[in-house]
Amino acid sequence: MDIRFQDAGAAFAGKTALQPLTVTLHERRIGIIGLNGSGKTTFARMINGLVTPSTGKVTVGGLDTVKDAKAVLGKVGFIFQNPQNQIILPIIREDIAFGLKNRGLSKSEIAAAVDAVLVRLDIAHLAGRRAHELSGGELQLAALAAVLATGPDVLILDEPTNQLDLKNRARVEKTIAGLKETTIVISHDLALIENFDRVLLFDGGRLVADGRPSETIVRYRELAAA
Numbered sequence: 173m174d175i176r177f178q179d180a181g182a183a184f185a186g187k188t189a190l191q192p193l194t195v196t197l198h199e200r201r202i203g204i205i206g207l208n209g210s211g212k213t214t215f216a217r218m219i220n221g222l223v224t225p226s227t228g229k230v231t232v233g234g235l236d237t238v239k240d241a242k243a244v245l246g247k248v249g250f251i252f253q254n255p256q257n258q259i260i261l262p263i264i265r266e267d268i269a270f271g272l273k274n275r276g277l278s279k280s281e282i283a284a285a286v287d288a289v290l291v292r293l294d295i296a297h298l299a300g301r302r303a304h305e306l307s308g309g310e311l312q313l314a315a316l317a318a319v320l321a322t323g324p325d326v327l328i329l330d331e332p333t334n335q336l337d338l339k340n341r342a343r344v345e346k347t348i349a350g351l352k353e354t355t356i357v358i359s360h361d362l363a364l365i366e367n368f369d370r371v372l373l374f375d376g377g378r379l380v381a382d383g384r385p386s387e388t389i390v391r392y393r394e395l396a397a398a
């Protein structure tokens with residue numbers, strides 16, 4: 173599943189947030205790092221079309237994020253920084269099922285798909301729980317389950333370990349490691365992405381390093397210390 177940025181940049185109200193860049197992503201685990209406000213989330217949101225390019229274009233598996241916006245949304249799942257904002261229905265099982273409605277599935281097929289994803293993430297015990305009662309780590313996994321159930325080819329997680337304790341962090345890390353989907357993770361938690369296939373470093377709205385995690389992380393540390 174190739175993700176291609178072709179001279180693609182982004183601006184908000186005429187102010188450049190991301191300088192035009194050309195890059196193709198096809199690795200299975202991709203990390204995105206950089207200081208606050210460096211353009212990481214903007215870059216990630218361009219992949220699912222939430223942010224449309226002000227110049228150039230972005231394609232996912234050959235689909236244009238502007239012209240084929242709906243198809244791209246079906247291919248790219250996004251787990252936001254605050255997962256509670258994307259859980260719509262109060263009970264976890266219902267919330268996961270909600271995302272599968274309008275797909276021509278029978279009630280029993282939806283129930284089976286919900287069960288399958290709960291088992292896959294080892295969170296079957298959360299099925300009947302209320303979202304507002306869950307811990308941060310449980311919420312993160314529940315949001316991931318709801319997105320995974322819809323069968324995306326690409327998953328984007330925005331700071332998935334933010335505010336998690338060590339136990340929940342390890343749980344989320346292990347879950348990410350086991351995902352078969354192409355997974356793009358924005359993170360300030362450098363240990364989380366140190367074994368990824370590729371890491372992109374943004375600075376001031378520019379892609380300034382792109383390569384193996386060890387090299388990119390060293391560059392980030394130099395940049396942060398400067």
Ligand SMILES: Nc1ncnc2c1ncn2[C@@H]1O[C@H](COP(=O)(O)OP(=O)(O)OP(=O)(O)O)[C@@H](O)[C@H]1O
Nearest residue numbers: 184185188189206207208209210211212213214215
């Ligand atoms: N919707 C928007 N409207 C206006 N400006 C925006 C919008 N989204 C982002 N920006 C600006 O674009 C720049 C890059 O922001 P972005 O959210 O991509 O950074 P980031 O690297 O993800 O930051 P952080 O680590 O703090 O989450 C910032 O200057 C930000 O203020």
